[in-house]
Amino acid sequence: MPAKMPLDAILAALFPAGHAVTVAEGLITGEGPFGDGRLVVVGIDGDTALGVEGALMLSRAVLDAVKAGESSGSRAPILVAVDSDSQRMSRRDELLGLNECLAHLAKALLLADHLGHPTVGLIYGHSAAGAFIATALATRVLAALPGADPSVMDLPSVARVTKLPLEKLEAMAASTPVFAPGLDNMVATGAVHVVLDPGQPLDAQLRALIADLPPGDIRDRLGRERGGRPVAQVIAERVVSQARGT
Template identity: 45%
Template structure:
């Protein structure tokens, strides 16, 4: 589903979201309140310019519309892989985006991430996964690292990783595996997108359940336990 169809289904003509250089920005009227919409489209690679543009949109929302909920729309092929962005400090620009989202949360903005198409690698880590809750459409594609790249990093044979991915969501791409791990809270029904957004906004005001969801769903069994042990030892 493209972003225009998604927002039209949620609000009809009740939005003014525009796209510039594959970055989405605008306002959506939903259930009687305005939401800031920020994100990317067309599988946009996230380089320095796009990371800073999204961070600017988040910070402008914090400054101009205190407390306004933020909907982060995710469609990215990951970080921009080119020398120029590396030399300009892509890691710092993407960290700045993540910190801008965290600042908004600390200032009382509820933040919902939605993977509506594709979410890969660092472009996902500093946007949708930084939200209070991250949801997805059932047809979305999510992965942080392809198995060949994972094999190079971990020094494990790709065949072994493929074998592990059949039973362990941590090693496997796919939206269902991210639901199992708790990284994605829920999948929205394409037939009732408004209900999905309404539930996500309600959940965004609650304590973070990602580690607990991962344990209950069997996709990430130890994270919640380890977190509790660290809290108890502190």
């Protein structure tokens, strides 16, 4: 697997003229000049687990960007940079409603997108489970850099939940991308829209991605076209049709 690109190198490539993005206790917040406007950056660095405080802090940063956009009429793109562990596995966080805090973060990103802020995820390291869903997968599109290692659930965890032998799951994952962790499988299922080239200017690649954002969530279509989720789009369309009574 290629070495992951460190956050400071990513930020330097995105903001050649400098930026005001900081990292505190693994949480990324800030912004910098981008084209004719600004790019807001939030996220998680250093394989940090996402807990209650982190989810609420990132939600606040996203909602502040939305509020600023409503006041100025200029709706800045929001980049969600991710190198995280899973959600924080502690009794304290669960008792404080970590599931609701993660949902709040995801809904804040969906609200920003709905109100005209282009939202792009960028996974450059690890991420898994609820932290992955509430950050990277809550954006309009998810880009990745070589060396990224995303998963919704690793196979040993799947084995514990399903009670299936790990060896059987590994065999299934070899031929079924939707079952398997890793960047290549996330690309095949359509979860990752594009893998960026670290050898080319990242700011230009991100501007091109934002300029060509799809009108909605097309992950199911990409999964069908790439062979990783051959029936998801058909099933989703059938559910929508039945819900509308058409």
